Amino acid sequence: MEQATTSVAVQPADRSKILGIWKIAGILAIVTAIEYVFAFTMDAGMLRTIIFIGLTIVKAFYIVSEFMHLGHEVKGLIYSILLPMLFLVWLIVALVQLEGAAIKKARGIENYVPAGTEHVDDSH
Amino acid sequence: MATTATMSKRSLWGGGAEPFKASYGKLMMWFFLLSDAFTFSGLLITYAFLRWSAPQYEGDPSTFTFSTEYWPIPEKVFEAFPGLHGMELPLVFVGLMTFILILSSVTMVLAVEAGQRMDKKAVVKWMLWTVIGGIAFLSCQALEWSHFISGTDTATISDVVVNGIWKENYEIFGANLTFNQYGPPAFAALFFFITGFHGFHVFSGVVLNVIIFFNAANGLYEKRGHYEMVEKxxxxxHFVDLVWVFVFTFFYLI
Incomplete structure (x- = not known):
């Protein structure tokens, strides 16, 4: 048994490959840092929400494509994972953005404005 | 039936060429992850739908106070750090959790890379780091949950039903599944459900990683001739990390 395990040849590490992995990790850290900058310097609103979701998709791309190696798989496999997710995003946009606002309007739910604050309608 | 192929032992893939040039196990893992992504999407859709149809706070964020009447600003809810009582550190602790999970994802890639080189020692080392990262994340989540449940120093006053009895001007501390001090009941319920479901995924991942760690350390994959289990x-x-990236954006940033 001992001989069987020692006979396996260990290949030397490829430095550029390992450097590439840490580079992706660095990109993920930087994108997260940018998200924090937006969280603390920008007021909440539709634009900030879109920026956050955009940066999240950037992070998701690097994780799926590089860490999960999907970017290096056969095209058929890439599309069989990617297409269902794209259709799902379409559904999410439709449900959240359109239906959520419609339900809110139909139920007559109004936002809370503290007393003494001037109401400025900047939600659109 | 002379052409019937006879296989000496039961095999999961007895055919010729592999579809998509990926092994059976990896392919099935991909499709499981796709279905799991649907489940998480369902939860995040529910969160966003309820949030966008709930009353929002439209005043100055600096004068924001908790109320059950409107949805809270996440930065105001998640601003505690263990051991630093009374300090306002918005999103710092959750940032640390994100950092831990991304790092454990990196160590996992390094374990996979070592497996492709048949480097048993490096696989064992990086798998151990991945397990440590997963346990660290779960510990952080336990602290966050306990703070979320016990609440802050000041109570939120609201009319609620406690054990079936209607109570007016009740002082709410922390959160449970029926009401919470931060906002509408759905806020805490969604927090428990979404971060809990993700935490359960992390827990299962840690269990799987521990099994793989021991198998690799015992030389099972070296005998097998490949480290594909580490890749699967x-x-x-990585999927668990990916889901956290989305939970982080939807629950803590937006």
């Missing part, structure tokens, strides 16, 4: 469990672990 790696896919799951």
């Amino acid at each position: 469990v790696g896919l799951y672990w």
